[in-house]
Amino acid sequence: MADLSVNFCGVKFKNPLVLASGILGITASSWRNVVRHGAGGITTKSLWLHEHKGHRNPVIIANEHYMLNAVGVPDAGVNKAREEIGKFLAFRTGAPLIANIIADTVHNFGETAAEIAKIKPDILEVNISCPNVEDEFGKPFACVAADAARVTKEVKSRLKKMRFKIPVIIKLSPNVENIVEIARAVVNAGADGLTVMNSVGPGMAINIETRTPILKNKVGGLTGPALKPLAVKFIYDIHHALPKTPIIGIGGVLTGADAIELMMAGATLVGIGTGIYYRGIGIFKKITDEMQTWCKANHVKRLSDLIGTVS
Amino acid sequence: MLDNFPHAVRIKKIIKETPLVRSYFFEYPVRAKPGQFVNVWVAGIDEKPMSIAFDDGKNYMLSIAAIGDMTKVLAHKKVGDYIGIRGPYGTHFSWKPGQRIAMLAGGYGAGPLYFAASKAVAQNCHVDFFLGARSKQHLLFSAQIKKLKNTRFLPSTNDGSAGFHGTSVACWAEQIKKGARYARVMTCGPELMMKAVSDIAWKKKIDAQISVERYMKCGFGICGNCCVDDLGITTCQNGTVMPNSVARKIKEFGAYHRDSVGRKHSF
Structure with missing residues (x-):
């Protein structure tokens, strides 16, 4: 059996598969259920400082080609986060917890980071790239290098003042002209790692009988297997520009081969989200089995040796 | 199996069951088992899960109370109007013959x-x-x-x-x-x-x-x-x-x- 464990920002994961933010991510019980099914770690759904209502239904639609979602980042606020994260940590699953945070202003990103860091998640992931709340908040911070850097600096300096050493990673948007430039800006601003990538678009689907956009928000983030080549290229480009920066690669991963491909491009961890739709919650176990089979056939003893091996 | 997009169906019949509840009948291509539900979409308003009150092998019947803003809009729909349906979803009731x-x-x-x-x-x-x-x-x-x-x-x-x-x-x-x-x-x-x-x-x-x-x-x-x-x-x-x-x-x-x-x- 190959060693599937990886070290990400000093945090050890028994395998590189993490539940991506936004899916099955609302409660401690749900996170534990995902870990029971083989995830190496989990990411919470985006956490707000105060309650934030999501969009009305339909919020997620899917077919064999893609999923389109505009859930609208609903959350009950930091008190709920405290209860659920505390409960998950008490379950002692051994799987690290990545707390994903979101806010409307640079200042509030700092406030939210400070409040969530007190609950002691293993890693803080900063969501500056959600494509389905643009009506409410305008273009995501991840779309302008200077804005992305300001959020990063604010979060890092707030945590430093409180003497928290929690790794901070920034979740990037694929919907930009030059993702490497944004990546460089947030790393220069102190980011410890990057998540590449958030959903694509936004896109739209119309019901032609009723002549109405299906999603209540009209537009939503696009995910699914066809997006993998985009993720691979972004991860590859960023890894080559910033070889020391660890990456959580996300985008269209359904199989062990997909996960290995993202790792070869430069990802240390691999996020699983929409894949759960295509292969069920058993996808984590299926992918780790497939990676083991591949490692055996290719005489790979340590999966982490594959990270960034494609030149 | 259909995809998970709402499918527009035309209402074929409406029966007023109680002061609040109306039953809506429409054709749907996937058969349902008792206890399953579908998501009912009123275009541009909202979409909610509703249990299936009957499936005669061709037509579904959904009995829906007009209590929320979506179901109140639904209550004004007429025969021939569209609603969106996806599913059926979930588990179902089961029994052994003769029980x-x-x-x-x-x-x-x-x-x-x-x-x-x-x-x-x-x-x-x-x-x-x-x-x-x-x-x-x-x-x-x-x-x-x-x-x-x-x-x-x-x-x-x-x-x-x-x-x-x-x-x-x-x-x-x-x-x-x-x-x-x-x-x-x-x-x-x-x-x-x-x-x-x-x-x-x-x-x-x-x-x-x-x-x-x-x-x-x-x-x-x-x-x-x-x-x-x-x-x-x-x-x-x-x-x-x-x-x-x-x-x-x-x-x-x-x-x-x-x-x-x-x-x-x-x-």
Whole structure:
């Protein structure tokens, strides 16, 4: 059996598969259920400082080609986060917890980071790239290098003042002209790692009988297997520009081969989200089995040796 | 299997069942089992999960109360208008041919259990149908249930305006006291009523199926809004119909549920 464990920002994961933010991510019980099914770690759904209502239904639609979602980042606020994260940590699953945070202003990103860091998640992931709340908040911070850097600096300096050493990673948007430039800006601003990538678009689907956009928000983030080549290229480009920066690669991963491909491009961890739709919650176990089979056939003893091996 | 996009169907027939409830009939290509639900989309307004009150092999019937803003808009729809449907989703009620079954329906739970009863009696099951409501005018499907073969109709009302004066659970308990024996009990209705059924069935070792329902968005196991403590399973895929042994492992069953932002509310 190959060693599937990886070290990400000093945090050890028994395998590189993490539940991506936004899916099955609302409660401690749900996170534990995902870990029971083989995830190496989990990411919470985006956490707000105060309650934030999501969009009305339909919020997620899917077919064999893609999923389109505009859930609208609903959350009950930091008190709920405290209860659920505390409960998950008490379950002692051994799987690290990545707390994903979101806010409307640079200042509030700092406030939210400070409040969530007190609950002691293993890693803080900063969501500056959600494509389905643009009506409410305008273009995501991840779309302008200077804005992305300001959020990063604010979060890092707030945590430093409180003497928290929690790794901070920034979740990037694929919907930009030059993702490497944004990546460089947030790393220069102190980011410890990057998540590449958030959903694509936004896109739209119309019901032609009723002549109405299906999603209540009209537009939503696009995910699914066809997006993998985009993720691979972004991860590859960023890894080559910033070889020391660890990456959580996300985008269209359904199989062990997909996960290995993202790792070869430069990802240390691999996020699983929409894949759960295509292969069920058993996808984590299926992918780790497939990676083991591949490692055996290719005489790979340590999966982490594959990270960034494609030149 | 269809994809998970709403499919526009035209309403073929509408029946006004009670002051609040209308039944909508339409053709749908995928067959449903009793206890399953579909997501009903009113274009541009909202989309909600609704239990399927009947499927005759070609047409679905959904019985929907006009209580929210989407269902109030729906109440103004006419024959020939479009609604969007996706699904069917979730688990379903089941039985063995010839079983003696108690069905306890509260309020709108009458729909899926009427559907289950009509299928079960076709397989020679004997059904005691305990239907509870606030008052006589809110008893759904009384006429249809009375027409089923092998079925005893045992209504109850809180105000005593029809049938047993009290709850359907009390009416059922009285029947058990009188010597009625059941191989299986099925329940669908308000959660505290179902919790009472679960407790009695557990104590008396009666095989029970409970419809545990939580706030759902996607309906296909992705959004996570309907996950229950502490099992962490979704009720849209692992429910709504669950064996009592599973329902009783759900810590929040009969205790609390979560809203659209994940906040807990006690029953």
